[in-house]
Amino acid sequence: MATTITKSDTLVGKRIRRREDPRLITGTATYVDDIQMPGMHHAVIVRSPHGAARIKRINIKKAQELPGVAAVFIGKDTEKVGPVPCGASLPGLRVPHHHILAIDRVYFVGHPVAVVVATDRYIARDAADLVEVDWEPLPTVTDPEKALAPGAAAVHPEWPDNTAFTYHQEGGDVDKAFAQADVVVKQRITSQRLIPSAMETRGVVAEWHTGDRALTLHSSTQIPHLLRTILAQMLGLEENRLRVVTPEVGGGFGSKLNVYAEEALMGFVAMKIGKPIKWIESRRENFTCTIQGRGHVDYYEVAAKRDGTILGIKLKLIQDLGAYHQLLTPAIPTLSVLMMPGIYNCQNIRADIVGVFTNAVPTDAYRGAGRPEATHGIERMVDILAAELKMDPADIRFKNFVSNDAFPYATATGLTYDSGNYAAPLVKAMDMVSYKKLRQEQAQARTDGRFLGIGISTYGEICALGPSPATPAGGWESATVKIEPSGKVTVMTGASPHGQGEETTFAQIAADELGVGIDDVLVVHGDTAIVQYGIGTFGSRATAVGGAAMYYAIQELKEKIKKYGAMLLESDNVSFANGACVDNKTGKSVPLAQIAAASYRAMKLPPNTEPGLVATYFWEPPNFTFPFGAHIVVTEVDRETGAIALKRYVAVDDCGKIINPLIVDGQVHGGVVQGLGQALWEQAVYDDTGQLITGEFMDYALPKASNIPWLETGHTETPSPVNPLGVKGVGEAGTIGCSPAVVNSVVDALSPLGVRHIDMPMTPEKIWNLVQAGGKA
Amino acid sequence: MTQTITLTINGKKRSDTVEPRMLLIHYLREVAGLTGPHIACETSLCGACTVHVDGKAIKSCSMFAVQADGRNVLTIEGLAADGKLDPMQEAFWNEHALQCGFCTPGMIMTAKQIVERNPKPTEEEIRHGLEGNLCRCTGYQHIVNAVKAAAAKA
Numbered sequence: 001m002a003t004t005i006t007k008s009d010t011l012v013g014k015r016i017r018r019r020e021d022p023r024l025i026t027g028t029a030t031y032v033d034d035i036q037m038p039g040m041h042h043a044v045i046v047r048s049p050h051g052a053a054r055i056k057r058i059n060i061k062k063a064q065e066l067p068g069v070a071a072v073f074i075g076k077d078t079e080k081v082g083p084v085p086c087g088a089s090l091p092g093l094r095v096p097h098h099h100i101l102a103i104d105r106v107y108f109v110g111h112p113v114a115v116v117v118a119t120d121r122y123i124a125r126d127a128a129d130l131v132e133v134d135w136e137p138l139p140t141v142t143d144p145e146k147a148l149a150p151g152a153a154a155v156h157p158e159w160p161d162n163t164a165f166t167y168h169q170e171g172g173d174v175d176k177a178f179a180q181a182d183v184v185v186k187q188r189i190t191s192q193r194l195i196p197s198a199m200e201t202r203g204v205v206a207e208w209h210t211g212d213r214a215l216t217l218h219s220s221t222q223i224p225h226l227l228r229t230i231l232a233q234m235l236g237l238e239e240n241r242l243r244v245v246t247p248e249v250g251g252g253f254g255s256k257l258n259v260y261a262e263e264a265l266m267g268f269v270a271m272k273i274g275k276p277i278k279w280i281e282s283r284r285e286n287f288t289c290t291i292q293g294r295g296h297v298d299y300y301e302v303a304a305k306r307d308g309t310i311l312g313i314k315l316k317l318i319q320d321l322g323a324y325h326q327l328l329t330p331a332i333p334t335l336s337v338l339m340m341p342g343i344y345n346c347q348n349i350r351a352d353i354v355g356v357f358t359n360a361v362p363t364d365a366y367r368g369a370g371r372p373e374a375t376h377g378i379e380r381m382v383d384i385l386a387a388e389l390k391m392d393p394a395d396i397r398f399k400n401f402v403s404n405d406a407f408p409y410a411t412a413t414g415l416t417y418d419s420g421n422y423a424a425p426l427v428k429a430m431d432m433v434s435y436k437k438l439r440q441e442q443a444q445a446r447t448d449g450r451f452l453g454i455g456i457s458t459y460g461e462i463c464a465l466g467p468s469p470a471t472p473a474g475g476w477e478s479a480t481v482k483i484e485p486s487g488k489v490t491v492m493t494g495a496s497p498h499g500q501g502e503e504t505t506f507a508q509i510a511a512d513e514l515g516v517g518i519d520d521v522l523v524v525h526g527d528t529a530i531v532q533y534g535i536g537t538f539g540s541r542a543t544a545v546g547g548a549a550m551y552y553a554i555q556e557l558k559e560k561i562k563k564y565g566a567m568l569l570e571s572d573n574v575s576f577a578n579g580a581c582v583d584n585k586t587g588k589s590v591p592l593a594q595i596a597a598a599s600y601r602a603m604k605l606p607p608n609t610e611p612g613l614v615a616t617y618f619w620e621p622p623n624f625t626f627p628f629g630a631h632i633v634v635t636e637v638d639r640e641t642g643a644i645a646l647k648r649y650v651a652v653d654d655c656g657k658i659i660n661p662l663i664v665d666g667q668v669h670g671g672v673v674q675g676l677g678q679a680l681w682e683q684a685v686y687d688d689t690g691q692l693i694t695g696e697f698m699d700y701a702l703p704k705a706s707n708i709p710w711l712e713t714g715h716t717e718t719p720s721p722v723n724p725l726g727v728k729g730v731g732e733a734g735t736i737g738c739s740p741a742v743v744n745s746v747v748d749a750l751s752p753l754g755v756r757h758i759d760m761p762m763t764p765e766k767i768w769n770l771v772q773a774g775g776k777a
Numbered sequence: 778m779t780q781t782i783t784l785t786i787n788g789k790k791r792s793d794t795v796e797p798r799m800l801l802i803h804y805l806r807e808v809a810g811l812t813g814p815h816i817a818c819e820t821s822l823c824g825a826c827t828v829h830v831d832g833k834a835i836k837s838c839s840m841f842a843v844q845a846d847g848r849n850v851l852t853i854e855g856l857a858a859d860g861k862l863d864p865m866q867e868a869f870w871n872e873h874a875l876q877c878g879f880c881t882p883g884m885i886m887t888a889k890q891i892v893e894r895n896p897k898p899t900e901e902e903i904r905h906g907l908e909g910n911l912c913r914c915t916g917y918q919h920i921v922n923a924v925k926a927a928a929a930k931a
Contacts, residue, residue: 017870024878025866025885027813027853034812121803122796199817199825199879199913250815250879251913283818499877499914662873669916670876697822697911705907705917710900734916 011508011518015662019518020503029248032203032220037276040205041070042121043269044128045262045279046114047289048106051140051359051690052153055104055113055133063116063130068123071273072131074114075103081268082234084261084324087472088331093165096156096357098324100234100261100268105138107155108323108359109690110288112261117269117277140359142686144320145297147356155323155357164321164355165330169337171412172348177312181303185384190759191296191373191739193320193684194677195694196366197702200250201281202290204263206270214241215267220249222257223536224496226473228528234264235271242267246526249498253674254365255290256498257538258327262289287695292684293366295320296333296373302381303348308389308396312348315340315377319355322362328369329362330355331472335370335462338413342378343422343460343628344400349412359690365538367674368732371461372739376760379457379740383747384756392439393456393744394430398423401458408721415462417626418728424716425652426458426630432650432714433632446752451637451771452647455745456630459737463729464625464722465539476620477541478534479550481510481557483613485600487593489514489521494534495546496526500731501663502542508659509547509725513554515579516592532616540729543659544625548723553617560613563606564595625720625728629653631672631741637749642768644680644746646709651737653713656720656728664730668713671734677703678735679742683761701761750775782846786811787855795842802826804842805852813853813882817911824910827883828852834890836883836909853882856889865889868927869920876914884910888924898928 023029060072084098102113114131118124139153146152147162154160178184205218215237221227224244232239249256262279269277281290299316319333337351386396401422402409409417438454445452466475478494491510495502507521514521525531534546558576565574565581573584580589595613598604602611634648651668658664681701685693694700719726739760746762747755753775758766770777783792786809793808805811805828814837817825821839828837829851856863865885868874875881884907891898891906898906903924904917912920 018873021870021875021878024875024881025853025862025869026857027811027882029878030812031815031879033816034806036807122798197913199823199877199911200815201817249877250817251877253913280816283820283823501876666873666876666915666919669918670914671916673916674913696820697818698820702911702913703916704911705904705921706901708904708917711916711918 010512012512012659014660016504016508016518016660017662018501018504019507020501031200031248031250032205032218033280035205035218035247037207040276040278041117041119041273042124043266043277043279044116044124045112046116046128046131048102048109048111048113050106050135050137051109051142052107052138054136054138055102055106056136057134058114059132060114063127066123066127066130068119069116069127070119071117072114073101073269075099075101078265078268079103081264085230085259085327086325086329087327088329090165090167090330093330094159096324100265108361109692110285110361115265115269117273140688140690142358142360142688142690144318144356144358147358148354155359159357162357164357167334167353169413170350174312174314174348174350177348178303181311182306183388184301184303185381185388186301187381187384187757189298189300189377189380189757191294191376192760193295193363194293194366194682195287195684195700196253196255196290196293198251198253198255201283201286202256202260202262203280204266205276205278206266207276208270208274210274212241215270216243216245217263217267218245218247219263220256221246222252222496222498222538224526224528225494225533226536227259227263230259231264231267235267243529246496252498253367254293254369254538257365257536258291283697284695287700288692289361291326291362291364293363294373295363298373298377300377300381302385304385306389308391308399310344310346310400313340313346315351317351317353319353320358320363321355322358322360324362326362326364328472329364332363332365332370336374338415339371339374339460339462340378340413341411342375343402343420343458345402347412360686367671368735369539371732372736375457375459375736376740379459380743380757383744387751387756394426394435397426397456397458416623418623418720418722419718420626420628421716421718422458422628425628425654428714428716429630429632429650429652432712433634433648438634451639451749453635453637453745453749455633455635455741455743455748457737457741457744458630460626460628461732461736462624463540463627464544464621465541466624467621474535476535476618477546477549478532478616478618479546479553480532480614480616481550481553483557483592483596485597487596489516491521491523491550492531493523493525493546493550494531495537495542496534497537497542500537500542501660505543505659505663506547506550510550510554513551514592515577540731544723544727544729545619545621547725547727548621549617549619551724552619553615556615556617557613560609561592561595563609564599565590567604567606568595568598621722623722625656625722627653627655627728627730627733629733629737631737633741633745635742635745635749637746637767639771642764642771644762644767648712649709650712651734652716653730653733654716654718655730655733657717657726658715659727665713667730668734669711671732672711672738673703673708675735675738676708676742679739679760679762681761780843782843784845784848784850786850787852797841797843799842800838801840801842801845802837805837811852811854815879815882817879824887825880825883827886827910829886834887853885864930865927868923872919872923872926874915874919874923880910880912884912884920888927891924892928892931896928896931898924
């Protein structure tokens, strides 16, 4: 029998290499496209080449006749399948009915109109080309501001103003704040559409078990249980007869926090043909049909006193929603509003959102989801204000930070910041770059005619999503902890990680709590037939909410372990530590494995105690968590080419208690590089007819290894009081902190030309033109 | 129309009958059952499908299976011998050079080629060598560390 290891050293806080890696580095992990089943068929989807069009006629005869084709389905075949759902609710929200296959009208390039099913993926692809559609192209609009103008093409004929919703939020007395201001600065700031670009595209394998009337659906998703609930409704299946399996997931970044037409469509096809069906999204489809991120046009006004004290913030936010709502589309800009004061003590805010339909794929949650936009806005505005007042950008931040004694701090947007020490990361980052010396170097560079820039951003974010009343689908998370008869520990988490390393970090926490070795713990996730209902991994929540649920399940188990320990030791005074129960009087002990064996063998039971050592805990968090940090970026702009050299990148993040510094650094690096992508290179460009011009990796500039500078990371640790682990979350921090620091740096570099704002991405062409025009945009 | 090919994959010879238009990556994954190399772009831009053919790192989405006839193919599955990881695999593990793992098999095959061609690469040379492989998770820094570490051990 295996025994547990007794140890005194803790695993939490250690740089431990990941336990999920052996299968990933040997090529033996199973992603959805790796699944093969006897009799499996392949699906290819026929999609609209037009941004908007009426479908006059579809001819599927030639496709049906191709040898190897099993079936072709069009919109009218799938009419009974429920629409693609929107999970967000806002007052007066207009929700277009989005059918899984278009029936008579399409409204974005990539809109699915037919599905071809064949014995082989090559044949399915051939057959898709044989589907003939007679299109009547219709007028389109892709720019959200143009969509709001009178006379614009209507994305949905029933709503000619293209307005899906308006939303107003106000706190404090904004008019008074602006009336009292010495200075008001205004700026239009955009956050361009971005393509999440998980390296693994979406994919589904669905299998219908005719005899059981049950469907097993493998999908590359971040939310297996929510997907099951919603798909069962769409397909008219009983929920307990739908099993969703999330195999290895090759990245999500929010793009797989959704329920897609194709997931329901594959369930439908499997039920129709009675054979397993596989659909793997092509990269082109991923660009045009998977949700995109951002898509903001923001109009900011900030009122301040001459000493730099921020008095009030106004924001008009135009959100490009795309052609319809995916799961959370309209909710994303409301997160921007929640975080619009950043980490500054400003109690007067006013925000007005207009959600706009355009002929493009919907926007939705992409790494940061609303918070990068908010941070970009406030961090740019603070720099613009500093320039206006001729203050150092660090000084104006120190002046306005929420002070350490103000926590828990109630914001003007209705949030309660849990804990913070906002000056600490900035002080540390300034120390790391030798800020004072750097400013001297900059002064010298300027006299030499060089464009050297120093950019700061000090960000706050809302993480650990979140208390259920504040979320669309429940904000708790679940864990089941089983101590097996051998003493081995199995953790089943409702969070469904896909690269974040929870198989390691959760095992570190569980091993410490139970006093066992990390190799004695196995973390299981992502199969609704195995794991109790859960919410999923997104919004930097897995450890802060799911880890806390596991912690509480373990505490319940400990009580039971002590009862068995007391029985076995024949003592009424025992404690549990280091993987054993100890009689506090005699010092005699009994190891966990022996206790576990006794609990399952059940020859004798402690009073009022059932056999076995299993506990399930659903934890409802009392609040969000609010991580924060400071990034400083040094750039130099090449006057001749417009190229931006990233000379230094320093990121100091405070994500609360750190479970595994190696993994935290990895999350920060990855997040920062996605932020660099937005700041410098990435942009989803649609032309006026709705064609995505940047529809391949050839045209959409994903960051490459050679583009990236060495990232210097540092940390401060301010525990969160919200959960017993003190953790806050770190998955999105890098992205949120990055883009304003980079833009602030380049604006600072070009400030001798009078430049005060540059919209992203700051391509060499844009910068070169700006320099050529003497700083005038 | 089909064609018979004979090739060596990870040290083992095999023959199969394939359509001339079948891509090498589809052949490896769906005929030979080696699902380590991944398909992520189909256009030779991301490198997730990287394998070695006759010792050279190639993107197997831009080569036909029939072009591999008579040649020697090494995939990620062929690296670890007798349960012992290749030093590059070990370095990727130690340095946390992967998160979701989808780009990793291609990334490791490319990383091996970098060190084979240049046993003591500088950071700049490593980053240049990794240009054809995209990773959306790691920000590349830990991958650079892994290549450095593996090179230092070799």
